[in-house]
Amino acid sequence: MPDGKKIRVLIAKPGLDGHDRGAKVVARALRDAGMEVIYTGLRQTPEMIAEAALQEDVDVVGLSILSGAHMTLFPRIMKLLKDKGMEGILVFAGGIIPDEDVPALKEMGIRAIYGPGTPTGDIVDFLRQNVQ
Amino acid sequence: MFDRETIEEIRSRRSAWEADTIKGNLKKSPERRDVFITTSSVPVERLYTPLDVQDWDYLRDLGFPGEYPFTRGVQATMYRGKLWTMRMFAGFGTAEETNARFKYLLGHGETGLSVAFDMPTLYGYDTDDAEAEGEFGKCGVAVSSLADMETLFDGIPVDKITTSMTINGPAAIIWAMYIAAAEKRGVPRAKLGGTIQNDILKEYIAQKEYLFPPEPSMRLVVDTFEFGSRELPLWNTISISGYHIREAGATAVQELAFTLADGLAYVQAALDRGLGIDDFAPRLSFFFNAHNDFFEEIAKYRAARRIWARETKERFGARNPRSWWLRFHTQTAGCSLTAQQPENNVVRTAIQALAAVLGGTQSLHTNSMDEALALPSETAVRIALRTQQIIAHESGVTNTIDPLAGSYFLEALTNQTEREVYDYFEKIEKLGGVIKAIERGFFQRELAESASRYQREIEARERTIVGINDYVTEEPPSIPLLRMDPEGERKQRDRLARVRAERDNEAVARTLEAVRHAAQGQENLMPHFIDAVKAYATLGEICDVLREAFGLYREPAIW
């Protein structure tokens, strides 16, 4: 990584769920780890998320969802990112996601899934190690 | 805590409240019951206020933690300094299986071991004895010889952890095996820490696992006191146990009264032997039950400390503050667990454990949810241990000392418990002391009465037990249960046969003879037990010698 390079991360909450504590705590932790976090707020559609990721030229997209709509929304986000030529972007997810959904999510390219109780340090380390 | 004027004001406001608020309210909506009682059937008032503790003196009745009368705890910093020892009672099948469980528990954050022995061991029989038929490994681990003890503690650092052993009739012999096993590994006995239950009086009262008549049994107990005070300064030579008295149906007050009475009897016996109180009293420890009734239990522990401090200091003239300390282990109440909807037991255990902690326990065993069905599975044991850890680390109750002190209800209950304990002391005294009372069946009768009253209350649904007489569900329990190694008993018999075949039988005969000789005389038996177990004399062989020397005990029939 060159000297001036900063890791840019988009933190988004797809779907209608309004519990943003986790998303905000992660955003702050990434900020405190020296990253630039674009926080887009609640109720983001997959289209909004993909377009924001494009305009902001982020290295990473972090998705937070607690309502259980992930199996509907995540595939759409992944497809849109690919359509826009951003398949190389690192995507991770957090929230209430049952273990049995994890293989399918990884299959579609979501690199890491963090359940409740994950230390934010784990996420920071993961991003540092995996962002080229 | 309040001056006269305030007390008077509270009194008059209380009367006004009763007249203006309560009366009308009761007419509109009566209370759920006419009388509210604790689990021990002690009446509970509607409201406790400063009026209920007005004759009470803070400095006299509570004082400060780590100071007489220790109502607020025996250590100056309590759990801010060190948490209680999380000690899960474990033992089943062979020494190998139990050894694996010990390692599992230590690996999950347990901080002390607690050994359960099987029925033959508790009665002083070897696994291959005819009396042991069908009992092997059922409620604990079988230990017939030093070889079993060595296997049991294989790979466990006995110089770093403390070990508690629930053994009474043959306690001295099992203790001798532990000492011998440690010494064989190069750990000197003076470095060993732990507890043997060694409480024979409660066996006569409640648990009934006695071997010999009371007098020689008491002599064995005092032998361990004497030996321990000389050679194993870190060992608790007795754990005076209310737990089993409670499980046999006692009320909280009875549990406390009978246990403390037993404790005082041991002290007296040791003094009669000529031991100095401050030589052995600091190594006495207690073992209580944590039952359902939350505040009653907390009050019980606090009253216990106050009474014991007073008795050792005032009655026996102990000078060392440590002799005044009542240190205790707690186990949540096995008898409160239900086979129906076993997961409900996690909740019961959590609340009971909380009571123990708020009462200032020094160590704690939390029951596993499946104990009413089978021996606990690893998962069930882990949840039980996690229960303690959550209380210790997440609930915040460990951050200040004796957090409930001052509660009008709790202080009133503590005082009341104390008063009722003294009433029992008086009765026991009148009967001529504990052993006389045992022989006359006093305790047994008291327990039988309490147990049947409790049962009656449940059947009449004056008491609700969730899943038993209310909120019953159809479905059978579906939790995974522990399966023991079916080959276990054969393995144990093989090992015993090998021990008998490979040992120096001459040395066995010689050491057993020494035990017999000592038993018939006045000598302390402990050194002879250690010699015998080192020669691989078995538990059964040693006990047989004692049975011949001491005779057997038959309980008086009590109805």
Add this chain to the structure above:
Amino acid sequence: MEVATEERLNKEGRRAGPVLAKPRYITQNQSIGAKNSSQAIISPSLAESRELADRVLAGDRRGVARLISLIEDDSPEACPALALLYPHTGRAHVVGVTGAPGTGKSTLVGQLARESRQRGLTVGIVAVDPSSPFSGGAILGDRIRMQELTGDPGVFIRSMATRGSLGGLSYATGDAIKVLDAFGKDIIYVETVGVGQDEVEIAATAHTTIVVQAPGLGDDIQAIKAGILEIADILVVNKADQEGAERTVAALQLMLELNHQPQGWQPPIIKTVAVEGKGIEALSHEISRHRDYLQVSGRASLLRQHLAEEELWNIIRKTLVARIMDKLDRAELDQLIHDIADRRLDPHTAANKLIAQILE
């Protein structure tokens, strides 16, 4: 207007200080700064730069996003690409929006962008938030207020962190604006950090500067005293439905009267309720009016000259410092600092000595 522009220049002239006062940032970028300036022409990545520039000109949004990142990261490809794009810039109207936190800048920019879209203009938005001085990281949250614009292909929003710059923008903001300009955006809104301290940099970047105030954010007069008023081409009192709005308007009016210039542009005061879209049309109208004024009065070309000079000096300062840092012997520097601190040497002599050494 001339006077006002002159003032800007002076202010900017004084602003050389802070750049030097941030040795950490410079140190961090020294090698790259050097590369940027000296190797721009012979960069092996010229082909890449050309491709990027072509993508921007062809309207590829991903190319735009990428190039702005390279500028922010001081990557070697950035300068040649910017050089290629430069002839295509200069068409967009750049509107700066500044004001204290909580005045509603993002919402206002979002509404202005929407209004511009309704008038058929394409819109670029650059929203700047502060980097943490401790970690160097940042949380950029301005998009929240502009959510519905995200789906509009005629709008391009870019969030930026200040990355050590103190003037309310980041060092890369000016170049990011150029990229959006070359990309073909008709109007570019630039939202500053809004820490309320030192927001004048925007005036050296934008054609029209809007200063936003809101009632109830503490002492109104204090904010005005901070000098921010003097850079305003348009004053906005947002949240005008709240208690105290009239008092804020009156205070601003008073300040304007005290500062009255006999001729030229008179900054209007516009009341808005951005969350409800109220007053946006009027504000938009004032922006157009100011743009026309710049054209008609001939101020526009003057302003362009000033902005060009400003930018040139900024680059020179930045590059020079970087090169000086590059050449300095650290041990020697430490010794000098030590001497100055111990009063064995005065700082002027020391600086002159160093510069002379390097210019040789």
Add this chain to the structure above:
Amino acid sequence: MAEERASIERSKEKWQNETLEPALRRAPERQERFETSSGIPVERLYTPADVATDYTGLGFPGIYPFTRGIQPTMYRGRLWTMRQYAGYASAQESNRRYRYLLEQGQTGLSVAFDLPTQLGFDSDHPLAEGEVGKVGVAICSLEDMETLMEGIPLDKVSVSMTINATAPVLLAMYEALARKRGLPLAALSGTIQNDILKEYVARGTYIFPPKPSLRLVTDVFRHASEHLPNWNIISISGYHIREAGANAVQEVAFTLADAIAYVQAAVDAGLPVDSFAPRLSFFFSAHNNLFEEVAKFRAARRLWARIMRERFKAQDPRSWMLRFHTQTAGSTLTAQQPDNNVVRVALQALAAVLGGTQSLHTNSRDEALSLPTEESVQLALRTQQIIAHESGVTDTVDPLAGSYFVEKLTDEIEARAGEYIAKIDSLGGALAAIQVGYVQKEIQDSAYIAQKAVEDKKRIVVGVNAFTVLESQKPQLLRVEPAIREEQMGRLRALRQRRDGPAVSESLARLRQAASGNDNVMSHLVACVEAHATLGEICDVLRQVFGEHKEAVVI
């Protein structure tokens, strides 16, 4: 008295010198500083010298200031309502679950709605994709409400509905259902959450800007005070504020500040305070720190009583009473070793009961993983029953009263929450404080501090940052069928075809008119739902009139 305190102080000093100091020299304490979740220092020892010498702050249960409880006999009279929040998938599925819970001994219902319902979208709205029936039940029309409550006697079971932005619409449906069944409205008892302010702060399910939202709230107040005398018109919720990361003090302070804003809004709208204040209810979290939680509930009661009597001059003692529902803290549950959650929930539930709650939801152990299974819900309910019937803590009123520690903490929380409320007052009240992001910032700071404490292991979470295990056993989880949305869309289509279209349009037009003016919208809403206008259609009208809210950027 003073003499006695002095003598205790002297003895304490002696104890510190002679007993404590040597002990500390031998073995220091586990931490240098102990504190509650709110940062209130926890002293080593509390004695009578730490607490007030007069008893007026405590008083007696059932009378001002209600520190010891709002009923004179508390749980000796009636136990709290055991109310498990439930709802998922279709109205039919949820109805089945409700009947199951009532059979299991639950004593009240609590309805969870899915997110589209909470946000005023019908199930066939594009934004509803993937969300229908997920976190609650989908209710789009009066028909759905009928299905939801089928076979449940509305006049006997109290029903709580967790609904906020669309609360007036759902209440209108409930009322329309009761009318249809021929029940007198006075027979209805229950609660509607209807607390929009905390949505802006913590939970995020708002639709309209704050001002029209507050107007809807007061419309409900007025309507209910005239027509639904036994309905709790709002449940002012600290729960979500706590879940968003607030500490105990903040939970009390921000909730009561919201409450003050509601009361003020209603008073400003011309409602006499005693006409609605007795029907205000509260909703708190029961978190881990046992004594802090107990103290929190007691402090909240006392504070509220004082606010209502002194600030709003309420005369009716029932206006002074803070009645509250409690839910154990969802955010404390761990996905790791889910059975450990049974223990957490038990302790938290105990705190709620020792704090004198009026109703209680105990979380299921698997809630950090997915929707709870029936077995888990049953165990959670059993937890309450064991506390109620076996622990004995329900047999005397406010058993912790007098505890030096608990009383000190109660005073401390009251004082600290009071400071926050004063600060919010100085910012212009809860609404203004929310609009400038003050409340959100405070909460997020606490959330971040709490998270850091866990990561630095200053706070232990069993199974998460200590005592972890490799887990193989996966608990059984409940999943919602994806087909739910299709079915729900089918029903909606059928309804739209069947109903009287012009009647729907007409009712919606009247609603628009009422919303644009100052008329109470409630009766118009009832007319709309009776004409089978859908939730989405109704909310679209309101959106057009009121506009939509965008969150404040606060991190």
